[in-house]
Amino acid sequence: MRLGAFDLSPTPQPRLERVRGGPACPESVVLVLHGGRAVSHEPAGRRRRLAYLRMLPFALMLGNAGLTVYVLRYRYRGWNAPAMDALLDARWALGEIGRRHPGAPTALLGHSMGGRAALRAAGASNVVAVCALAPWLDGSDPVEQLAERSVLIAHGDQERWTDPRESYAYALRAKQVTERTCRFEVPGDGHAMVRRPAEWSSLARGFLLGELGIEPEDRRICEAMRRQAPDGLAVRAG
Template sequence: MPDESGLPRLEPVGREQDRPTALVLVLHGGRAHSRESGERKRLTYRRMVPFARALSRRGPGTYLLRYRYRGWNAPARDALRDAQWAISELAERFPGVPVVLVGHSMGGRAALGAASGSNVVAVCALAPWLDGADPVHQLDGRTVLIAHGDRERWTDPGESFRYAVRAKERGVRICRFDVPGAGHFMIARSQVWHDLVTRFVLGVLHIEPEDPAIAKALRQPPPSGLRAVLDGAHT
């Protein structure tokens, strides 16, 4: 994936807008350790393409980030560094335009970690890979949604709950949903995942009214608003 400049790559999804009023940056998953190139379009990348396409059709300018490397690679945290680069790049191209980060698995971890970007207003982290070492201070002033399936086998829903508790105790506007019958790869209950992301992103960008179920979870104290159960009411 590094291009000739050695940088990550922003790939527009749908029609690239000259003057967008809102932006979405989509971050796909990866591996804990891998220095393989991020250029190849693996399943982790393709899994997020439908999310990006659906959002681009609803108004915001939408981009997928192609990482330099396939892995997180602690302590380098390559995916986080690439996300930070992409956020800065969007701020330079589109000054003052709000950005929502949408990430899955490793991409969810990168999205949460990169939330301090001055143009970032919200983060949607799907089945994020967290290990207890991730900070929450960078979420101050942002709106955050985390979702985890109850059949998860790859990342730890308990870690995302504890992360959300730490953020909530700090005063972050955050909610977290459990998705019954869903696993890590968002194949089961796929429409539920897609609807949740779309409703959150469009609401937080004020393209549509804020979804009542999400607004309720954001208002509730823990643990209620951090163990909200996402059913099929909107599918």
């Protein structure tokens, strides 16, 4: 029998990569979730992939601000419904963070598929806030897990890959569960977040550092959260 008849490749495992910087004994943690594909069982381990590289500047920015930051490396590139592999990996990562840093409040920062995983994983006991950038949503995602969490969603008005209308509809439902929900529209930018990088970074930084008590809360974000729906869910950024 040919050796090739056997599948001897190891089963992929999720991995947490700690970003340089941040305190040795953190008071708060950020978990960064990068994007992926709707369907793919290709291992997600390559660091050269754009979905991974796109979130590194955010992770480094937050680490330099004094937070302990982890980037999750999924087992697979795809969401792979109904398995929702990225969500399973995000839940594993939150459990691992809770084991490493017991009692540390944790915020989630995700882009595209990672934004979807972040919103769905928000029910973990150590999660206090979720920032979803251009999240991939389709109307089937629940909101009950967001209770008592703070939520910021941002979408570019030139988006072509994920639907801003879906994130707006999701924000409307989320606002019924947690009043601390806001949504921003980044003018002139699309899914890759390359035309207005400073605006995306400013929103994520202001929200996460404010919610985790590292810096005073961002006034424009606070104002958006104070508004009743639908106000505060289509705020122009910049």
